[in-house]
Amino acid sequence: MDKLTAKEIYETMVVGRRFEYAAKEHYMEGKISGFLHLDIGQEALSVAAMKAFDKGDVFTTYREHIMAIARGMEPKAVMAELFGKKTGVSEGRGGSMHLFDPSHFFYGGDAIVGGQIPNAVGCAYARKFQGSEDGVLVLFGDGASNGGAFFESLNIAGAWKLPLLFLCENNRYAIGTEITRVAPFLEQAKKAEPYMPTMEVDGNDAMAVYEAVSQAREYIQKGHGPIFVEAFTYRWEGHSMSDAGTYRSPQELSIWKSKDPIERMKRTLKEHYGMSDEELEAIEKEADAIVEEAVAYADASPEPELSTLHDHLFVSQEVRHALS
Numbered sequence: 001m002d003k004l005t006a007k008e009i010y011e012t013m014v015v016g017r018r019f020e021y022a023a024k025e026h027y028m029e030g031k032i033s034g035f036l037h038l039d040i041g042q043e044a045l046s047v048a049a050m051k052a053f054d055k056g057d058v059f060t061t062y063r064e065h066i067m068a069i070a071r072g073m074e075p076k077a078v079m080a081e082l083f084g085k086k087t088g089v090s091e092g093r094g095g096s097m098h099l100f101d102p103s104h105f106f107y108g109g110d111a112i113v114g115g116q117i118p119n120a121v122g123c124a125y126a127r128k129f130q131g132s133e134d135g136v137l138v139l140f141g142d143g144a145s146n147g148g149a150f151f152e153s154l155n156i157a158g159a160w161k162l163p164l165l166f167l168c169e170n171n172r173y174a175i176g177t178e179i180t181r182v183a184p185f186l187e188q189a190k191k192a193e194p195y196m197p198t199m200e201v202d203g204n205d206a207m208a209v210y211e212a213v214s215q216a217r218e219y220i221q222k223g224h225g226p227i228f229v230e231a232f233t234y235r236w237e238g239h240s241m242s243d244a245g246t247y248r249s250p251q252e253l254s255i256w257k258s259k260d261p262i263e264r265m266k267r268t269l270k271e272h273y274g275m276s277d278e279e280l281e282a283i284e285k286e287a288d289a290i291v292e293e294a295v296a297y298a299d300a301s302p303e304p305e306l307s308t309l310h311d312h313l314f315v316s317q318e319v320r321h322a323l324s
């Protein structure tokens, strides 16, 4: 990986983590309502996957703030969405779980566990039909890979050789359920083996995730059909903001905190790319400024007007005509 890409990945990871801590703080203050799922501890996976899959369409889960930023959505527009403001990426109508921006080919954020997987299959089918070579990336959790829609998606993507990259974020838990209590093995990639090639990667190693997703992207773009990448990681915070965390031990959490993906990438930048402490500190300062600006913008932005409450519920006449 060239130095610029490595630096960019690190910068986005640092912004991402600070963004998440700021969101947590403002949730506690009551400025963000509804659900909020933090991605702290999983930044390497979220950022490096987006940077490696820089074209094509992306479908993902409700734990997607950092992915949206890494895809190019502005942190202030993402924060404004969390605050439910008109200037948010989904005009304040979606909130944390529904960050949506067709200009970045980013289609959420889905509150239904695994709901994004069949949507991505449909998109991959459409892209193949249109002759597009960019392909589609779908991210989902270990828990989602126990659902029926997941297996149906593997099946049809395999049968029709769709340009679809399945990326499983295995953080070992679905809310409080440890994956091996509800699946016969830890590695969810085993489920995909009859349908497509599979790869496993350390999800806390940004360099490795970038490499694996780049290889997988090339594979689907060459028209070989779907591929499955599983990245192992761990979330540091609760599942959402209401989670007492009684299902895991403090020891387990501290082992994973010692595998901090940001510290790891920082070491790589120092040791392999010769970056100085001053340069790295400047990145942290800049990240703080970006997040502060995002919060100030979200705070100052207006709420959507009440008169627009019923907008976007049904397809408009204009869209209907355009599609017919």
Ligand SMILES: Cc1ncc(C[n+]2csc(CCOP(=O)(O)OP(=O)(O)O)c2C)c(N)n1
Binding pocket: 061, 063, 111, 112, 113, 140, 141, 142, 143, 144, 145, 169, 171, 173, 174, 175, 239
């Ligand atoms: C169809 C459906 N069933 C149950 C839920 C409740 N629920 C929300 S998140 C979640 C756990 C999902 O775990 P996983 O797929 O591993 O993703 P993670 O939260 O770990 O990123 C569940 C069961 C839901 N939102 N949708």
Ligand SMILES: [Mg+2]
Binding pocket: 141, 142, 143, 169, 170, 171, 172, 173, 174, 175
């Ligand atoms: Mg999980």
